Every structure is written in structure tokens, then in C-alpha cells.
Amino acid sequence: MTPTITTFAWVPEFARGFVRDIRVRWACEEVGQPYEVKLIRDAKTPEHRRFQPFGQVPTYTDDEIEIFESGAIALRIAERGKGLLPDDPAARARATQWVIAALNSVEPWVSQIGVVNLFEADKPWSAMRRDKVEADLHGRLADLAAALGDKQWLDGDTFTVGDLMMISVLGQLRNTDMLARHRNLADYVARGEARPAHRKAMADHLAVYADAPAAA
Amino acid sequence: MTPTITTFAWVPEFARGFVRDIRVRWACEEVGQPYEVKLIRDAKTPEHRRFQPFGQVPTYTDDEIEIFESGAIALRIAERGKGLLPDDPAARARATQWVIAALNSVEPWVSQIGVVNLFEADKPWSAMRRDKVEADLHGRLADLAAALGDKQWLDGDTFTVGDLMMISVLGQLRNTDMLARHRNLADYVARGEARPAHRKAMADHLAVYADAPAAA
Numbered sequence: 169m170t171p172t173i174t175t176f177a178w179v180p181e182f183a184r185g186f187v188r189d190i191r192v193r194w195a196c197e198e199v200g201q202p203y204e205v206k207l208i209r210d211a212k213t214p215e216h217r218r219f220q221p222f223g224q225v226p227t228y229t230d231d232e233i234e235i236f237e238s239g240a241i242a243l244r245i246a247e248r249g250k251g252l253l254p255d256d257p258a259a260r261a262r263a264t265q266w267v268i269a270a271l272n273s274v275e276p277w278v279s280q281i282g283v284v285n286l287f288e289a290d291k292p293w294s295a296m297r298r299d300k301v302e303a304d305l306h307g308r309l310a311d312l313a314a315a316l317g318d319k320q321w322l323d324g325d326t327f328t329v330g331d332l333m334m335i336s337v338l339g340q341l342r343n344t345d346m347l348a349r350h351r352n353l354a355d356y357v358a359r360g361e362a363r364p365a366h367r368k369a370m371a372d373h374l375a376v377y378a379d380a381p382a383a384a
Numbered sequence: 385m386t387p388t389i390t391t392f393a394w395v396p397e398f399a400r401g402f403v404r405d406i407r408v409r410w411a412c413e414e415v416g417q418p419y420e421v422k423l424i425r426d427a428k429t430p431e432h433r434r435f436q437p438f439g440q441v442p443t444y445t446d447d448e449i450e451i452f453e454s455g456a457i458a459l460r461i462a463e464r465g466k467g468l469l470p471d472d473p474a475a476r477a478r479a480t481q482w483v484i485a486a487l488n489s490v491e492p493w494v495s496q497i498g499v500v501n502l503f504e505a506d507k508p509w510s511a512m513r514r515d516k517v518e519a520d521l522h523g524r525l526a527d528l529a530a531a532l533g534d535k536q537w538l539d540g541d542t543f544t545v546g547d548l549m550m551i552s553v554l555g556q557l558r559n560t561d562m563l564a565r566h567r568n569l570a571d572y573v574a575r576g577e578a579r580p581a582h583r584k585a586m587a588d589h590l591a592v593y594a595d596a597p598a599a600a
Binding site: 217221222223224232233234235236237239240243244257258261262264265267268269271272273275276279288291292293296297300308311312314315 | 433437438439440448449450451452453455456459460473474477478480481483484485487488489491492495504507508509512513516524527528530531
């Protein structure tokens with residue numbers, strides 16, 4: 169059975185290039201895992217919520233398991249395939265560490281940029297708190313930039329699922345100037361997004377919406 | 385070599401019972417893994433940031449690996465020990481899924497409550513956005529409460545590292561009324577916190593600060 173992922177049949181224009189199915193597509197491409205895509209119009213249905221309680225995408229099914237959470241799915245794909253998790257136990261644990269760091273120590277700060285600039289842009293408090301939100305994220309990114317240093321990837325010369333997740337999270341900042349303030353981080357994201365597997369994943373993601381209207 | 389975790393020698397009174405070393409202590413207690421604690425006064429030093437770039441605790445070292453991120457550490461302890469990860473591959477993947485869900489789909493919303501009520505309580509925008517922050521979290525908790533239903537643990541009768549992480553995240557709401565709005569979730573957290581392993585972990589955590597002054 170070919171693994172199947174679920175994502176949206178349609179998303180508004182601002183969300184194209186940002187939906188989390190990209191992370192899962194990217195992981196599949198890196199390990200050479202074919203996958204099928206099931207497109208859904210609505211993730212808030214009882215049927216979808218049966219195993220995605222938050223009514224979101226992606227979800228993932230293979231011959232053995234059925235899970236949600238892009239981070240858990242990427243780890244699953246990395247564990248089954250070759251190329252995203254080193255064999256060395258210490259390096260393997262660090263790769264998992266970076267996946268969790270991306271999701272818990274970086275993404276919540278990245279997401280707040282979207283909250284003030286997009287989702288709550290019309291709220292009276294968003295303009296007031298934007299400087300603080302940006303300063304907090306800037307601090308996180310400075311810490312991460314220091315950890316990356318002049319290394320190619322977070323753990324050195326070997327690209328792992330930890331880089332995949334971190335670059336996916338940081339890529340959400342592409343319409344802002346937050347990344348450009350940390351040259352090595354901006355280069356790191358560009359390096360990750362230039363990988364053939366990422367290019368293919370992003371192209372396949374965007375192709376779903378190529379002929380779709382901006383508003384439904 | 386006994387695994388060693390790093391946490392703070394002192395924290396302000398409001399943080400006692402909330403530092404993330406509790407998660408790691410709890411995981412160790414569940415699997416019967418002895419551990420040592422290295423207390424540090426300052427996590428912002430270059431030495432500590434060498435492998436915790438964000439200048440936080442806990443960190444974890446065993447005879448094979450050295451990592452940070454409480455989620456990654458809990459997974460490591462679960463993989464090495466017995467009792468937190470089912471053998472069945474599907475159940476095992478779901479346990480990992482719930483760890484990630486706790487850290488990426490619930491904790492960011494929980495943390496915003498702390499932002500408006502504590503860390504940014506003095507900012508003019510916090511009173512303005514409190515209702516929205518609470519409503520967003522309420523929605524997340526309602527989704528989670530529906531997924532839990534009348535089950536004992538998230539995956540049914542078996543407590544996993546996913547429950548450990550979710551209950552640790554939800555426990556951060558104990559000084560609010562957010563959990564009480566979802567009876568089954570409140571019961572779920574109480575059930576988890578009543579486990580002997582959690583009681584021991586919390587007691588050992590609090591003992592570090594038992595004789596410490598509220599302000600340093």
C-alpha cells in the first residue's frame with residue numbers, strides 16, 4: 169500500500185506555499201517514498217476529526233499506522249526510509265531534538281508574526297504588540313543563528329529531518345524581513361529550499377491550486 | 385553512567401511546579417530510570433548554550449547522547465525504558481503523535497495564557513486580547529476533550545509518553561479556570577497527576593526550592 173496523505177483541495181491565495189502537507193511531501197521526496205494525496209474540501213467534518221481532532225491537515229496513513237501532526241509524520245517517514253535520520257544513535261537523537269525544537273522552541277514565535285500581520289491584523293491590539301512579537305522572535309532567531317554558526321546544517325554536514333522541519337518552520341517567514349536579519353539563517357533556509365526534494369514537494373503542493381480561484 | 389538532567393538551582397515562586405524538568409523527572413519515574421540532577425544558576429552562559437542554544441532547561445545526558453528539548457528527552461527515556469511506548473507499531477506511532485500534538489497543537493495556545501496573564505500582564509494590549517486568547521485556547525481544548533471522550537488516556541486504556549506530555553502541558557493551566565470548562569479534560573489531568581511517578585517527580589522538583597527565597 170502506498171502511503172496516503174490528506175491535504176486541502178483548495179486554500180486561499182495567502183496560504184498557498186504554506187500548508188503543512190509540504191513538510192510531509194518534502195520528507196517523502198528526500199527518502200524516495202512514493203505517496204498518494206487525498207484532497208479534502210473540509211477538515212472540520214466528523215469523519216476527518218475522527219483522527220485529526222483539531223480539524224487540520226495533513227494526516228498520514230500507511231499499511232501499518234494512521235497519524236496526524238506533520239512533525240510525527242515526518243519522523244515516521246524518516247524512520248521508514250533512508251537519508252533523514254543518521255544511524256549513529258547520538259546523531260539520531262539530535263535530529264529528533266531539532267524536530268522538536270523547530271515545533272516547540274521556534275514555531276510558536278514564528279506563528280505570532282502571522283497572528284499580528286494576518287489573522288489578527290484587524291484587531292486593535294496587533295499594531296501595539298507587533299514590536300514585542302518581532303523582538304521576541306528576533307531573540308529566538310539570534311539564538312538559532314548562533315547555534316548554526318557557519319555549519320551547513322544544524323548538526324554539521326549531514327542534512328536530517330531536523331533541518332527539514334526547521335527550514336519548513338523558518339520558511340513561513342519568507343514574506344517578512346525577519347530572516348534577512350540573520351544572514352546565515354537566511355542562507356540556511358535558501359540552501360534547504362533549493363534541495364531537489366523540496367523543489368519537487370513545493371511544486372506538487374502549488375500545482376494543486378494552480379487553476380484554483382483565489383476565493384471560493 | 386546514570387543519566388543526568390540539568391535544571392535551575394533557583395526559580396521565582398511563580399515558576400515552581402512549572403519548570404520543564406518535571407516532564408523529564410516524570411518520564412524517568414514512570415520507567416524506573418534513576419537519574420542525577422545538575423543544578424545551574426544561569427542557563428544563558430556560553431557553556432550551557434553550547435548544546436541548549438535558547439539558554440533554557442532541561443538538558444539531558446546519558447552514556448550515548450546529549451540533547452535538549454523536554455519532548456525529545458521524554459521520547460528518549462520512553463524508547464530506552466519500558467512502560468511509556470507500546471510495542472505495537474501503530475500504537476507507538478500514535479504515542480509519538482500525541483507528544484508532538486501536545487507540544488505543537490496545544491502548548492502554543494496554553495503559553496499565550498501565560499503571556500497575557502503573567503509575562504506581558506503590564507502591557508496595554510494584554511487586557512485587550514485576553515478574551516481572544518482564551519477563546520482560541522478554549523477551542524483547542526474543546527477539540528481535545530472531544531478526542532479524549534470518556535477514555536482514560538488519549539489512546540484508550542494504556543498510558544503513554546503522549547499522555548505524559550499532554551498532561552504536563554495542560555497542567556500549566558492549573559492556576560486558571562480554563563481546564564474546569566472541560567470536565568473530562570480536568571479529570572484526565574487529575575488522573576495523570578495522581579500517578580505515583582508524577583507525584584514523586586513533582587515532589588523532587590519542588591524540594592529543590594523548598595528552602596529557597598522567593599526572590600534572589
